[in-house]
Amino acid sequence: DTEVTQTPKHLVMGMTNKKSLKCEQHMGHRAMYWYKQKAKKPPELMFVYSYEKLSINESVPSRFSPECPNSSLLNLHLHALQPEDSALYLCASSQGQGNPPGGEAFFGQGTRLTVV
Amino acid sequence: GESVGLHLPTLSVQEGDNSIINCAYSNSASDYFIWYKQESGKGPQFIIDIRSNMDKRQGQRVTVLLNKTVKHLSLQIAATQPGDSAVYFCAEARYGNNRLAFGKGNQVVVIP
Numbered sequence: 001d002t003e004v005t006q007t008p009k010h011l012v013m014g015m016t017n018k019k020s021l022k023c024e025q026h027m028g029h030r031a032m033y034w035y036k037q038k039a040k041k042p043p044e045l046m047f048v049y050s051y052e053k054l055s056i057n058e059s060v061p062s063r064f065s066p067e068c069p070n071s072s073l074l075n076l077h078l079h080a081l082q083p084e085d086s087a088l089y090l091c092a093s094s095q096g097q098g099n100p101p102g103g104e105a106f107f108g109q110g111t112r113l114t115v116v
Numbered sequence: 117g118e119s120v121g122l123h124l125p126t127l128s129v130q131e132g133d134n135s136i137i138n139c140a141y142s143n144s145a146s147d148y149f150i151w152y153k154q155e156s157g158k159g160p161q162f163i164i165d166i167r168s169n170m171d172k173r174q175g176q177r178v179t180v181l182l183n184k185t186v187k188h189l190s191l192q193i194a195a196t197q198p199g200d201s202a203v204y205f206c207a208e209a210r211y212g213n214n215r216l217a218f219g220k221g222n223q224v225v226v227i228p
Contacts, residue, residue, distance in 0.1 A: 004159075031214045040124050042205050042218035043160065056215055090159050094214065104150075105216055107159030 006091050006108035014116055015081060021111045023074040023091030032074040033105065034066060035090040043090055049074060081115045088112055124203060126223040135193040137222045139206035144187060146208035151180060151191045154221070155202045163191070163204075193224075201226045 004025045013019050023032065031050050035043035048056035049068040063085075065077040074091055094105040129135045141149070147168045152160035164175045166182050166189075173180050179192040189206050203221040 033214070033216070040221070042221055045215060045217065048214045050214060056213070092159075092216075104162045104165065107152075107161070109157075109159050 004091055004093055004106050004108035006089075006111050008111060009109065010112045010114075012114045012116060013078065013081065015083070017081075018077070018079045020078065021076040021089055021091075021113075023076075023093075023108060024072055025093040025106070026072055027093065027106065028071075029093035029095055029106075030071060031094045032068060033090075033092040033094075034074070034076050035092065035107075037088040037090055037110070047076075078113075081113075083115050086114045124221050124223040126225060128225045128227060129196050131198060131226055131228050132195055135191075135196045135200070135224055137191045137193075137204050137224065139189040139191075139219045139222075141187050141189060141206065141208050141219060143208060143210075143217075144184070145210060147211045148209045149180070149182060149189050150207045150209075150216070151178075151189075152205045152207060152218075153200075153202045154205065160205060196224070196226050198226045198228055200224060 007022045011019060031048060033048050034046040036046055037043045045058050046060045047066040052068045052071055063080050067075040067077060088110040090110045091108045092105045127135060150165040151163040153163050154160045164178050164180050166173045166180045171182050177194045181190045191204060193200055201224055203223050205221045206219040207216050209216045
């Protein structure tokens with residue numbers, strides 16, 4: 001199984017809503033990532049979890065709150081988002097150890113988020 | 117916000133021809149470089165990687181070249197097929213952290 005599964009595939013939420021994005025992998029990877037991607041732009045790193053601990057937060061606003069309940073799951077909790085937060089949110093995982101850095105990263109299909 | 121009329125650099129290539137996609141990277145301390153392919157509606161997919169102590173690596177129908185002197189990376193696709201139509205991103209990373217940074221994408225359009 002070399003899949004990273006993200007749910008939901010599409011999400012429309014209001015600016016006062018609270019929602020969560022979910023990501024799951026069963027490859028035994030110990031690093032998991034959240035990226036944000038706007039149309040025609042490269043993915044931008046948001047958070048990295050390494051061995052279930054938050055290792056990188058790229059100065060992401062607090063309205064985005066990541067959570068790693070266990071080594072297979074990664075959540076992104078959303079609250080009070082703005083329309084400019086509309087984007088494709090990608091989850092990825094990699095071996096997270098050794099050489100090369102992170103190893104090959106596998107990406108999910110993404111959640112297409114629209115904030116209205 | 118996004119610029120109106122923003123376009124990706126686009127390479128149009130005839131089916132069967134070879135494609136070359138270029139990438140300039142900024143961090144001379146990067147140890148590891150990767151090419152990803154992203155098809156419409158999908159997440160990025162790993163194609164090939166290369167370590168900074170190498171200058172060439174070959175895979176199936178793909179070759180990556182690394183020129184550290186000018187901080188330039190290229191991806192060559194042999195005998196381009198319609199299924200190769202996608203956006204291609206280069207990415208770089210350093211040993212010791214998991215911060216994978218993506219460069220700007222290049223759109224490849226294969227003409228049957």
